[in-house]
Amino acid sequence: MRGNRPVKKVIIKIISKRREFDERLTDLIGNLLESESMYGKRQRDFTFKDAIEEIVGDTDTEFLEKLTESFEDSQAIEVITEGFIMEDNDGNIEIEYDENDSEDSNGTIVRIIFNRNEPGLVSVVREGDINTMLSFESGKRHKSVYNTPYMPFELSINTIEVKNTVLTDGRLFLNYLIEIKGLSCDRCTIDFEITQP
Numbered sequence: 001m002r003g004n005r006p007v008k009k010v011i012i013k014i015i016s017k018r019r020e021f022d023e024r025l026t027d028l029i030g031n032l033l034e035s036e037s038m039y040g041k042r043q044r045d046f047t048f049k050d051a052i053e054e055i056v057g058d059t060d061t062e063f064l065e066k067l068t069e070s071f072e073d074s075q076a077i078e079v080i081t082e083g084f085i086m087e088d089n090d091g092n093i094e095i096e097y098d099e100n101d102s103e104d105s106n107g108t109i110v111r112i113i114f115n116r117n118e119p120g121l122v123s124v125v126r127e128g129d130i131n132t133m134l135s136f137e138s139g140k141r142h143k144s145v146y147n148t149p150y151m152p153f154e155l156s157i158n159t160i161e162v163k164n165t166v167l168t169d170g171r172l173f174l175n176y177l178i179e180i181k182g183l184s185c186d187r188c189t190i191d192f193e194i195t196q197p
Contacts, residue, residue, distance in 0.1 A: 012083045012097050013193040019074045020186050085194065091116040095194065119164040136174050138162045146180065155180045170194035
């Protein structure tokens with residue numbers, strides 16, 4: 001028990017991809033995701049390709065293919081670690097794991113948090129050398145602060161897609177754009193697979 005919550009030990013497989021994009025394109029996609037014209041499309045699965053097609057139209061297929069393929073060709077990083085899953089009486093689910101177990105690591109703890117009644121809103125909290133709380137919600141932009149030992153950075157998360165079926169088959173997929181003002185603009189995906197040992 002952690003804080004009077006039943007705890008289950010789990011194995012977490014994490015597959016992540018990241019690709020830097022032009023900041024102007026990221027701004028366009030972020031604005032598009034927030035626009036009322038996309039309201040109907042957000043009710044179904046809305047992909048990065050959908051966003052690009054809305055911006056460039058379906059006539060510029062060469063540009064569209066270049067953008068989507070360059071991400072698909074990005075190298076995936078796979079990590080397998082042990083963690084814990086907990087649920088409180090209000091239906092709040094928390095998955096916790098140590099981000100890296102290397103000898104030079106100061107032990108960054110990651111917590112994935114959502115409510116069973118609202119699985120489409122997911123928060124990821126990192127505590128360690130770098131501290132931040134990121135919120136993911138399909139079709140929404142959330143701002144956050146990335147606190148490093150040197151200085152804090154403001155960042156925005158433009159979520160393209162959240163697929164959260166942790167409670168049925170142990171899967172969580174996050175597809176998003178992350179903007180760190182003045183530093184980088186990246187498209188990222190993280191695929192979590194959570195199983196019992």
